[in-house]
Amino acid sequence: MDIYSFAPIAIVLDFAYSLVSGLAGLLAPVAGSLATAAAIIAITMIVRTALIPVGRSQVRAEFTRRRLAPKLQELQRRYKKTPELLQKKTMELYAAEKASPLAGCLPTLLQAPVISTVYGLFILQGINGHPNELLTEEVLGVALGMPLVGFLGSGAVWPGVLVYAGLLAIIASVAWLSRRAALRNAPVTPDSVPPAMQNLAGTLSWMPFITVVFAAVVPLAATIYLAVTTTWTLAERAVLRRRYEAMESK
Incomplete structure (x- = not known):
């Protein structure tokens, strides 16, 4: 079953199509042939602006976990010989402080529907019963619906590959x-948490690089979205961390 043909999803996709097309029309006098790409960038920034409170809560949780480091180290000292009890006490402490070791995943999860919608807009020939004219839009000669792997297989590599190279x-x-x-x-040193959580934290630290692989196989439009949203996340976290550090130093 094509999930995009499911009525509620088709309606959402049609709304997104109208939003991108309308915004591209507004930007056309300024952006010209790049109007649709500019519309995607603008929508990404609108989504990220709406998610600023979420980002703020994640950084606040990060500083809370850092504050809990001494308590976690004490738990490690007391329950070192009983790993199961150590893990239980650690999670109880996180719950009591309303913090989570996995809090940083929330913004990614909230953006999943957006990236899925952008993906659908640039792979479907038709949107809710009408032709998908977004597939004709390009960035410097590269179709917004073309993924890097497909572009490389088309034979027309230069100079369009520079678009993908720059974004990646x-x-x-x-x-x-x-x-x-x-x-x-x-927030904590490796020996202050249970081994299972250490391994999970180490694995999660590499997650940003998964985005690079994902960006190479989705349509160019989705790659643009990923480039903008990841850059926004990095800048937002840097600003918020500085603000919280300044607040703590007072």
Whole structure:
């Protein structure tokens, strides 16, 4: 079954189609042939602006976990020989402080419907019964509905490949900086948490790089969305961390 043909999803997709098309029309006098790409960037920024309270809560939780580090180390000392009890006490402490070791995943989960919608807009030939004219839109000669893997297989590589190279370079750079920031701001030392949580934290630190792989197989429009939203996340976290550090120093 085609999930995009399911009535509620088709209606949402049709609304998104009208939104992108209408916004592109408004931006056309300024952006010209890049109007649709500019519309995607604008929508991404609107979504991220709406998610600022979520980002704020994630950074607040990060500082809460950092504050809990001494308590976690004490639990480690007291229950080191009973890993099951240590894990239970650790989770109880997180619950009591209304913090979570997985809090950073929430913004990604909330954006999943948006990226799925952008993906659908640029792979379907028809949207809710009418032709999908967004598939004709391009960025410097590259169709917004074309993924990198498909573009490389088409034979027409140069100079369009520079579009993908630039976007993937941005995403990869942001992923590297995001991982560095996450490790630098880790709230606890490795020996203060249960082994299972240590492994999970280590795995999650590499998650930003998964975006690079994902960006190479989705339509160019979705790659643009990913480049903008990951860059926004990095900048937003940096600003919020500085603000909370300033508040704590007072």
